Amino acid sequence: xxxxxxxxxxxxxxxxxxxxxxxxxxxxxxxxxxxxxxxxxxxxxxxxxxxxxxxxxxxxxxxxxxxxxxxxxxxxxxxxxxxxxxxxxxxxxxxxxxxxxxxxxxxxxxxxxxxxxxxxxxxxxxxxxxxxxxxxxxxxxxxxxxxxxxxxxxxxxxxxxxxxxxxxxxxxxxxxxxxxxxxxxxxxxxxxxxxxxxxxxxxxxxxxxxxxxxxxxxxxxxxxxxxxxxxxxxxxxxxxxxxxxxxxxxxxxxxxxxxxxxxxxxxxxxxxxxxxxxxxxxxxxxxxxxxxxxxxxxxxxxxxxxxxxxxxxxxxxxxxxxxxxxxxxxxxxxxxxxxxxxxxxxxxxxxxxxxxxxxxxxxxxxxxxxxxxxxxxxxxxxxxxxxxxxxxxxxxxxxxxxxxxxxxxxxxxxxxxxxxxxxxxxxxxxxxxxxxxxxxxxxxxxxxxxxxxxxxxxxxxxxxxxxxxxxxxxxxxxxx
Amino acid sequence: xxxxxxxxxxxxxxxxxxxxxxxxxxxxxxxxxxxxxxxxxxxxxxxxxxxxxxxxxxxxxxxxxxxxxxxxxxxxxxxxxxxxxxxxxxxxxxxxxxxxxxxxxxxxxxxxxxxxxxxxxxxxxxxxxxxxxxxxxxxxxxxxxxxxxxxxxxxxxxxxxxxxxxxxxxxxxxxxxxxxxxxxxxxxxxxxxxxxxxxxxxxxxxxxxxxxxxxxxxxxxxxxxxxxxxxxxxxxxxxxxxxxxxxxxxxxxxxxxxxxxxxxxxxxxxxxxxxxxxxxxxxxxxxxxxxxxxxxxxxxxxxxxxxxxxxxxxxxxxxxxxxxxxxxxxxxxxxxxxxxxxxxxxxxxxxxxxxxxxxxxxxxxxxxxxxxxxxxxxxxxxxxxxxxxxxxxxxxxxxxxxxxxxxxxxxxxxxxxxxxxxxxxxxxxxxxxxxxxxxxxxxxxxxxxxxxxxxxxxxxxxxxxxxxxxxxxxxxxxxx
Numbered sequence: 001x002x003x004x005x006x007x008x009x010x011x012x013x014x015x016x017x018x019x020x021x022x023x024x025x026x027x028x029x030x031x032x033x034x035x036x037x038x039x040x041x042x043x044x045x046x047x048x049x050x051x052x053x054x055x056x057x058x059x060x061x062x063x064x065x066x067x068x069x070x071x072x073x074x075x076x077x078x079x080x081x082x083x084x085x086x087x088x089x090x091x092x093x094x095x096x097x098x099x100x101x102x103x104x105x106x107x108x109x110x111x112x113x114x115x116x117x118x119x120x121x122x123x124x125x126x127x128x129x130x131x132x133x134x135x136x137x138x139x140x141x142x143x144x145x146x147x148x149x150x151x152x153x154x155x156x157x158x159x160x161x162x163x164x165x166x167x168x169x170x171x172x173x174x175x176x177x178x179x180x181x182x183x184x185x186x187x188x189x190x191x192x193x194x195x196x197x198x199x200x201x202x203x204x205x206x207x208x209x210x211x212x213x214x215x216x217x218x219x220x221x222x223x224x225x226x227x228x229x230x231x232x233x234x235x236x237x238x239x240x241x242x243x244x245x246x247x248x249x250x251x252x253x254x255x256x257x258x259x260x261x262x263x264x265x266x267x268x269x270x271x272x273x274x275x276x277x278x279x280x281x282x283x284x285x286x287x288x289x290x291x292x293x294x295x296x297x298x299x300x301x302x303x304x305x306x307x308x309x310x311x312x313x314x315x316x317x318x319x320x321x322x323x324x325x326x327x328x329x330x331x332x333x334x335x336x337x338x339x340x341x342x343x344x345x346x347x348x349x350x351x352x353x354x355x356x357x358x359x360x361x362x363x364x365x366x367x368x369x370x371x372x373x374x375x376x377x378x379x380x381x382x383x384x385x386x387x388x389x390x391x392x393x394x395x396x397x398x399x400x401x402x403x404x405x406x407x408x409x410x411x412x413x414x415x416x417x418x419x420x421x422x423x424x425x426x427x428x429x430x431x432x433x434x435x436x437x438x439x440x441x442x443x444x445x446x447x448x449x450x451x452x453x454x455x456x457x458x459x460x461x462x463x464x465x466x467x468x469x470x471x472x473x474x475x476x477x478x479x480x
Numbered sequence: 481x482x483x484x485x486x487x488x489x490x491x492x493x494x495x496x497x498x499x500x501x502x503x504x505x506x507x508x509x510x511x512x513x514x515x516x517x518x519x520x521x522x523x524x525x526x527x528x529x530x531x532x533x534x535x536x537x538x539x540x541x542x543x544x545x546x547x548x549x550x551x552x553x554x555x556x557x558x559x560x561x562x563x564x565x566x567x568x569x570x571x572x573x574x575x576x577x578x579x580x581x582x583x584x585x586x587x588x589x590x591x592x593x594x595x596x597x598x599x600x601x602x603x604x605x606x607x608x609x610x611x612x613x614x615x616x617x618x619x620x621x622x623x624x625x626x627x628x629x630x631x632x633x634x635x636x637x638x639x640x641x642x643x644x645x646x647x648x649x650x651x652x653x654x655x656x657x658x659x660x661x662x663x664x665x666x667x668x669x670x671x672x673x674x675x676x677x678x679x680x681x682x683x684x685x686x687x688x689x690x691x692x693x694x695x696x697x698x699x700x701x702x703x704x705x706x707x708x709x710x711x712x713x714x715x716x717x718x719x720x721x722x723x724x725x726x727x728x729x730x731x732x733x734x735x736x737x738x739x740x741x742x743x744x745x746x747x748x749x750x751x752x753x754x755x756x757x758x759x760x761x762x763x764x765x766x767x768x769x770x771x772x773x774x775x776x777x778x779x780x781x782x783x784x785x786x787x788x789x790x791x792x793x794x795x796x797x798x799x800x801x802x803x804x805x806x807x808x809x810x811x812x813x814x815x816x817x818x819x820x821x822x823x824x825x826x827x828x829x830x831x832x833x834x835x836x837x838x839x840x841x842x843x844x845x846x847x848x849x850x851x852x853x854x855x856x857x858x859x860x861x862x863x864x865x866x867x868x869x870x871x872x873x874x875x876x877x878x879x880x881x882x883x884x885x886x887x888x889x890x891x892x893x894x895x896x897x898x899x900x901x902x903x904x905x906x907x908x909x910x911x912x913x914x915x916x917x918x919x920x921x922x923x924x925x926x927x928x929x930x931x932x933x934x935x936x937x938x939x940x941x942x943x944x945x946x947x948x949x950x951x952x953x954x955x956x957x958x959x960x
Contacts, residue, residue: 085618139567159690160640210639
């Protein structure tokens with residue numbers, strides 16, 4: 001099975017899934033090989049690849065013992081006094097170790113990469129590895145994934161990527177990819193697509209020579225007078241202003257076309273390059289901003305509220321039985337301020353049987369068809385509360401030192417700052433479900449991009465407008 | 481000095497040396513940094529980089545001891561019985577070791593490669609390292625060079641290279657590169673260049689997105705009725721036949737534009753791709769051949785003859801003093817056959833005072849202005865001798881298992897075979913000096929390319945036409 005499996009992989013003829021440029025794919029490719037395997041067989045093959053084609057550990061052990069037996073070169077002296085032969089041995093052994101620590105599947109990846117269609121195939125392979133891991137999360141598969149990811153990062157270095165402005169003059173085979181992979185604001189029709197590429201808008205993609213006609217990632221830009229606060233200001237049919245009057249380039253969508261490139265941040269370089277290009281073409285543009293979704297806000301908020309509600313209930317119950325501190329207390333926190341608590345109970349509590357603010361909000365947010373968003377009174381009470389909690393979510397909620405929200409993490413690590421939150425900026429079903437309709441503007445300030453990215457990377461510090469920081473600091477929370 | 485030196489490198493603003501495509505180089509680049517350093521300072525900086533920015537060996541040692549202390553995973557069982565936590569530790573430590581064994585300058589290379597102009601800069605850097613090594617051949621510089629070479633190989637994988645047919649419609653800035661870097665048959669004028677790109681000829685180059693407008697390597701092709709045997713048949717002014725009558729694509733020149741890519745074989749993939757492309761465009765072409773120089777033949781032959789002449793002299797002298805075997809004998813060999821020896825002495829010996837064939841030939845070949853090539857009598861005697869020795873040189877003379885001749889090694893490792901030798905095929909000063917005017921046809925047979933390359937790689941076996949093998953085998957050498 002093993003050798004045969006590897007042979008199948010080596011024989012993969014890498015079926016191109018679109019008409020190909022003959023200078024890139026000069027031979028007609030058969031459709032057999034890996035692509036002909038069922039997903040179950042692919043999974044088996046990948047598990048064998050990860051497990052049986054990694055390192056020759058005996059060889060690694062031998063080399064290590066040999067290396068540890070060598071005399072470490074002493075304190076470095078002046079240039080010229082290197083002891084040639086012993087140093088040469090050192091460098092040679094280190095090089096041998098580097099090679100011995102490369103898994104056997106490295107050879108497969110390298111060889112595939114030199115084949116026409118190979119890079120695309122490796123991206124498919126990684127997507128398959130990721131989906132196999134979802135079912136069989138073994139250390140060897142994780143190591144396989146991690147290694148292939150590192151290789152892909154090397155091959156997809158920004159130096160190898162071409163920035164391409166996508167226009168209506170591009171081949172239909174490329175444009176259909178834009179329609180298929182647009183992940184933020186789906187493109188409904190050909191006319192819609194034409195508008196996205198027309199006057200007042202720009203679309204840029206990163207192309208790799210080995211994957212022609214298929215942008216790996218693309219970004220859509222609207223040229224505006226000011227930073228847009230709602231999605232309606234961006235998805236117009238006719239341009240609201242002349243391009244020459246625009247002072248803001250608004251990134252309103254960024255999408256990746258390759259599931260196999262998950263976790264490889266190509267967007268960072270794309271955004272920087274697009275900013276430089278737009279600035280060169282239209283020097284009057286001085287603001288580069290996004291209007292972004294907050295995909296994780298409601299999920300976080302509802303589970304946070306539900307937990308606190310549960311803990312409060314348990315607390316009350318236990319407190320009635322004993323006078324001791326209760327078990328759940330360590331996780332209890334005050335989510336609402338005193339003022340918010342009373343506002344909610346006074347104005348919204350009457351219609352429910354709930355006895356505290358958290359439960360009232362929970363019930364409202366979970367109401368079917370987002371009923372809460374249709375009442376002006378509910379909206380006016382919830383607006384300041386949800387905006388404050390959303391600021392807290394974006395600025396303070398972390399996982400392993402990074403922003404919990406994936407989109408926030410993306411822009412923050414690219415060097416953006418959180419500029420402002422926009423109430424009812426996206427009233428679509430998706431917008432209400434994900435973030436109670438709130439959207440956020442991130443801003444890229446050319447002078448601060450590197451600094452912001454660096455401080456976010458090293459300390460997790462989120463750059464944000466001072467009014468947003470004020471929303472989350474120095475607030476008086478309601479006592480339990 | 482060290483930190484400052486590194487800072488200079490990091491600040492390299494990578495001056496582009498040609499007008500650049502604004503989508504690739506959107507910002508104006510300063511001319512300071514590394515490019516502003518004198519060659520002496522560059523040399524110092526590179527030595528510091530190689531010596532002081534390699535590995536943290538203490539860290540490597542610690543990790544190795546930790547690794548050697550781990551229990552090796554036992555015999556591999558069935559899928560599913562992995563011991564998760566101990567295996568995870570294994571894979572993690574291996575990954576950490578891989579990273580620890582990467583020199584510090586890896587970071588610099590990676591970072592430079594993400595900058596616009598960075599790849600070109602790294603190629604310049606490697607050229608500087610190579611020239612520094614010529615003066616200061618230290619182990620750390622060799623390790624630096626070897627590491628950067630490996631990185632460049634990864635970044636310049638064929639997947640990242642675009643095959644471009646170079647035509648008269650290309651920008652002048654690209655065409656001037658062709659004129660500047662053509663290494664085999666210099667281009668004399670604009671008209672000459674136009675002819676190289678015109679009817680009956682093709683020119684293809686490999687371009688990398690990060691080094692726009694500058695083919696890293698390019699190849700020139702002539703479309704002919706038969707395999708050309710002299711350079712005059714190739715460098716015509718007017719096409720000798722209609723393109724549709726051509727059955728042979730003759731590669732008559734291949735040149736690299738980047739001294740920093742020395743030792744990185746981009747030509748191998750280029751030739752394969754060009755063959756596939758030409759075959760697709762013109763199915764009637766069934767022969768893919770080269771007409772190639774033999775740059776090392778005369779150098780090898782003259783030193784071989786001179787050595788044998790010296791050894792023979794010493795031999796005679798010693799033999800007259802004692803009856804023992806002489807010291808030099810081990811290196812003595814018979815270069816000429818009995819018949820050749822007598823031919824040379826009979827027909828050419830009279831005009832010289834020399835007493836054996838080798839000395840006569842040596843004197844002739846060293847004659848000023850290649851006088852020997854102007855006499856029909858001399859030519860007729862030397863022709864079979866030089867052709868036979870040239871076949872021996874190409875088919876049998878090796879260095880570390882590879883053909884001694886650099887051009888032969890290039891084509892043989894790409895999978896070509898030596899097809900025929902052509903007498904007086906290049907009568908230019910360069911042709912006579914390098915190879916006594918002999919040129920060689922290598923042939924790429926589509927069915928044998930992989931097989932030839934493989935057997936040359938694994939056993940050093942040179943594929944050649946049978947009549948050439950007959951020239952070097954089963955010959956009767958003149959007795960001493």
